[in-house]
Each structure stands twice: as C-alpha cells, then as structure tokens.
Amino acid sequence: MSETYASPRDRDASAELGEQIRQADATRAPLRIVGGDTRGFFGRTVEGTPLSLAAHRGITHYDPVELVVSVRAGTPLAELEAALEAEGQMLACEPPRFGEASTVGGMIATGLSGPRRPWAGAVRDFVLGTRVIDRAGRELRFGGEVMKNVAGYDLSRLMVGAQGTLGVVGEVSMKVLPKPAASASLHLDMPLEKALDRLTEWGRQPLPITAAAYAGGALHLRLEGGSSSVAATRERLGGDDLEDGFWQALRDLRLxxxxxxxxxxxxxxxxxxxxxxxxxxxxxxxxxxxxxxxxxxxxxxxxxxxxxxxxxxxxxxxxxDAEGPPQGAAEPFTPLAPVIAKYHRRLKAELDPNGIFNPGRLYGDF
Incomplete structure (x- = not known):
C-alpha cells in the first residue's frame, strides 16, 4: 500500500474481534454488529452485545492501475472515497453514506447503491473478495482481487446485503472505476407520464445518462462521459442546470x-x-x-x-422525526416465499448454527 493512503488511525483489530466472536459462540451470546451505526434503521432491531468494527480500519492495498482496492470494514466511506478521488477514481455504485461515520462494512452489509446503480451496477457487482471472521473467530478469505478469481459459489457477494447475519466481514476487495471526464446535470419541467415515456425512449439510445429521477414536477438527469458526448446530449435534451449536490442529497435521503x-x-x-x-x-x-x-x-x-x-x-x-435517516420499522422487509425462506434458514444454520450474528436483523426467525 502506498504511504499516501496510510493513516495513523489504521489498525488491524481482527484478532480482538475474533476472540470476542469465539467467546460469544461458545456461550451462545448474540452479537449486534456495528460500525458507524448510520444504517441502523435499515433492518429489524437486534438485541445483543455490541461488536464494534470502528477500530478495524485502513486501506490495506490500492492499485490505481489495476483498479482494485482492499479496505477494512471499519474504514469510513468518506476516507476511502477521498483516497480514490486523489487518483481520479470512484466507487461506481455510489453507496449512500447517511452520515460521516458511515463505513465500508455498512455499505457491504446493507448492499444499498446510489443513483448510478442501473447504469453502473450494484455494490455486489464490484466485490472481488472478502475476509470474513467466522463463528470460531477464524479469518477466512473468499474470492480474490481480480475478476477472474471469482468462481463457483460466490460467498463474498453473498455477504452483500446479508446484514451481518452470516458472519463478520472484516475486509473487502473491490473494483473501482475512473471518474468520468465530464459531467452535467439537467432539470426538465414536464409531467410524470411524459417523463417516464422519455426515459423509456432514451433508454434505447446510446446517451450518457447515469442518473434519472422525477421529483417536484420535473425530471432530473445526470450526464457523464466524454466532454463532446456530454455537451452534445446536453444541447439536444435542453432544460436548465440542476443545482449542485442534488444527487448526493438524493443518495443520502436528504432532499x-x-x-x-x-x-x-x-x-x-x-x-x-x-x-x-x-x-x-x-x-x-x-x-x-x-x-x-x-x-x-x-x-x-x-x-x-x-x-x-x-x-x-x-x-x-x-x-x-428529526434530521438524519429514518427511525426504522418493526418489520421492514417483504416476507420471503416459503421455498426461498427454507434455503435462507439452511444457510444461516450452516454458517451460524448458534445464531450469534445479528439474530433477527432480517427476519424474526433468521
């Protein structure tokens, strides 16, 4: 790792985390896994001893040429994105933050992606590998740091959106992408029906659209790509300039x-x-x-x-009831179909037979 990305706060806390997990499994004591705790609203409430990954942080490897970064779960998203920004690169899935304390682990646990997701891909699409701490406190490595290493049953991507119910993700390797050369955002006043028709029409054309939202009686678009392509599309579509920060505010539910x-x-x-x-x-x-x-x-x-x-x-x-993210719901997720629920329970029983990892976070019996 280049010294450019090292921080005095970087620390490998995997040994301490492993010991706490091992003891919890031995006593069947539930753990509530937390990082920056900015995404606690996205899931059911967990009753258990807090297992904080906040101290387990730092970029362990970053190769801008190969477009690969490996980072510990407790690393703030803002810190990772700043390191990528310095090299003109980005997390193309545009993960929400919901606060400056938002961490890489929270991004993986919830699997939420931002406005660019339909055009670039979701969080799981960029995950190359993970280091997972299992119930015995062992740090297991899955996947790798290049796309061709991903073969067979992809446990790394299975961890994305699992809300920590299958194990503790200690580190993740991800593919990153260069930032676009040019960007422009447009505000076009039109009724909803017309906006949806236009989006369907434009979706069949090679236009550099990387975000599209309809709010307040207007269609909002983001164009990204080469300078000439963005300029030509902007001229063709017309509309007014969209205020700075709109997409970040939408991403973080701050509109x-x-x-x-x-x-x-x-x-x-x-x-x-x-x-x-x-x-x-x-x-x-x-x-x-x-x-x-x-x-x-x-x-x-x-x-x-x-x-x-x-x-x-x-x-x-x-x-x-205040600034910040929502307050959460008692039963947030759509109930699973019986067959799918059966396989979820089997996987949970295989990886976490004593039910210590975020029990009930997704569903009451999971």
Missing part, C-alpha cells in the same frame, strides 16, 4: 421530499418501465423509475401486494 413526516417511508424496487402504482401518498421516482420512494399511510400489506403484482418488492424504512 426536501425526505424531510420530517409522520408517514412511513417505503422503498419500492420495481421492474423497469412499471407504470405508477395506485397507492395513496407521495412518490419520488429514482433509477429511471425502477426505485421509488413512497411516503404513505397505506396498509403495509396493500403496499407490498401492489409491488408484488408487478414483480417487485417493498421495504419499509420507518418514519422521521
């Missing part, structure tokens, strides 16, 4: 739409080109309509049924 509201906030993940759903409440369209944020007092079963009918699913993030 006015997400302000204090007594209504629960839902995240709907739907197939592309799905028409507006007949649900009460206010909706912000992201990912060109594939991700929708809904503020609604409608019954949870009604919302989930509406999403399921079109081949999607719905997650409840809870309510907000």
């Amino acid at each position: 006015p739409f997400f302000a204090d509201d007594a209504r629960p906030l839902w995240r709907l993940s739907l197939p592309n080109h799905t028409p507006p759903l007949a649900l009460a409440g206010d909706t912000l369209f992201d990912w060109a309509g594939a991700q929708r944020w809904l503020k609604s007092d409608a019954d949870a079963e009604e919302i989930r049924a509406a999403a399921s009918r079109v081949g999607g699913h719905a997650t409840c993030l809870g309510t907000r």
Whole structure:
C-alpha cells in the first residue's frame, strides 16, 4: 500500500474481534454488529452485545492501475472515497453514506447503491473478495482481487446485503472505476407520464445518462462521459442546470421530499418501465423509475401486494422525526416465499448454527 493512503488511525483489530466472536459462540451470546451505526434503521432491531468494527480500519492495498482496492470494514466511506478521488477514481455504485461515520462494512452489509446503480451496477457487482471472521473467530478469505478469481459459489457477494447475519466481514476487495471526464446535470419541467415515456425512449439510445429521477414536477438527469458526448446530449435534451449536490442529497435521503413526516417511508424496487402504482401518498421516482420512494399511510400489506403484482418488492424504512435517516420499522422487509425462506434458514444454520450474528436483523426467525 502506498504511504499516501496510510493513516495513523489504521489498525488491524481482527484478532480482538475474533476472540470476542469465539467467546460469544461458545456461550451462545448474540452479537449486534456495528460500525458507524448510520444504517441502523435499515433492518429489524437486534438485541445483543455490541461488536464494534470502528477500530478495524485502513486501506490495506490500492492499485490505481489495476483498479482494485482492499479496505477494512471499519474504514469510513468518506476516507476511502477521498483516497480514490486523489487518483481520479470512484466507487461506481455510489453507496449512500447517511452520515460521516458511515463505513465500508455498512455499505457491504446493507448492499444499498446510489443513483448510478442501473447504469453502473450494484455494490455486489464490484466485490472481488472478502475476509470474513467466522463463528470460531477464524479469518477466512473468499474470492480474490481480480475478476477472474471469482468462481463457483460466490460467498463474498453473498455477504452483500446479508446484514451481518452470516458472519463478520472484516475486509473487502473491490473494483473501482475512473471518474468520468465530464459531467452535467439537467432539470426538465414536464409531467410524470411524459417523463417516464422519455426515459423509456432514451433508454434505447446510446446517451450518457447515469442518473434519472422525477421529483417536484420535473425530471432530473445526470450526464457523464466524454466532454463532446456530454455537451452534445446536453444541447439536444435542453432544460436548465440542476443545482449542485442534488444527487448526493438524493443518495443520502436528504432532499426536501425526505424531510420530517409522520408517514412511513417505503422503498419500492420495481421492474423497469412499471407504470405508477395506485397507492395513496407521495412518490419520488429514482433509477429511471425502477426505485421509488413512497411516503404513505397505506396498509403495509396493500403496499407490498401492489409491488408484488408487478414483480417487485417493498421495504419499509420507518418514519422521521428529526434530521438524519429514518427511525426504522418493526418489520421492514417483504416476507420471503416459503421455498426461498427454507434455503435462507439452511444457510444461516450452516454458517451460524448458534445464531450469534445479528439474530433477527432480517427476519424474526433468521
């Protein structure tokens, strides 16, 4: 690792973490895994002894030429992104932060991606390998640092979105990408129906669109790529310049739409080109309509049924009563189909038979 990326706060705490995990498994004492604790709202509440990864931090390897970085789970996302920025590179999945304390481990645990996701890929698409601390306190390595090493059953990517229920991710290796040479964001006033039609039309064309959201009666677009391509597309599409910071605010749920509201906030993940759903409440369209944020007092079963009918699913993030992320929901995730739930339980039983890793974080019986 280049000295450029070393920090006096870097520390390998895997031995201490392993010992705490080993003792917890021996006594069957549940652990609540935390890093920066900025994503606690995204999942069920866990009762257990805190296992903090905040001290387990640092970039262990970064090769800008090979576009690969390895980093410990407790490393703040802001610190990693600053190191990449210095080399003109980025995490293309654009993971949300939800606060300056947000960590790499939280990014992997929740698997949430930002506005660029439909055009660049999700968090799991960029994971090359992981070091996972198992219930015996052993640090196991899965995958590698190049794409060709990923073969067979890919446990590294399985850890993405598992919310720490299968083991503790101590370190992750990821592919990074160069930042685009040019970028421009546009604000186009138009009705929702026209915006969705335009997005469908533009999706069939080689346009440098890397973010698309509809909010406040306007379509918001981000163009990224070569200077000539961005300039030509900007001229063709017209519209006004979009204020700085819009996409970062959308990524972190800081737009006015997400302000204090007594209504629960839902995240709907739907197939592309799905028409507006007949649900009460206010909706912000992201990912060109594939991700929708809904503020609604409608019954949870009604919302989930509406999403399921079109081949999607719905997650409840809870309510907000102050600045910052939502407060969480008692049952955030759509119940699994019986067959899928069976395989989830089998995998959990294989990797965590004593149920010490974030028990109940995803589902009450998991």
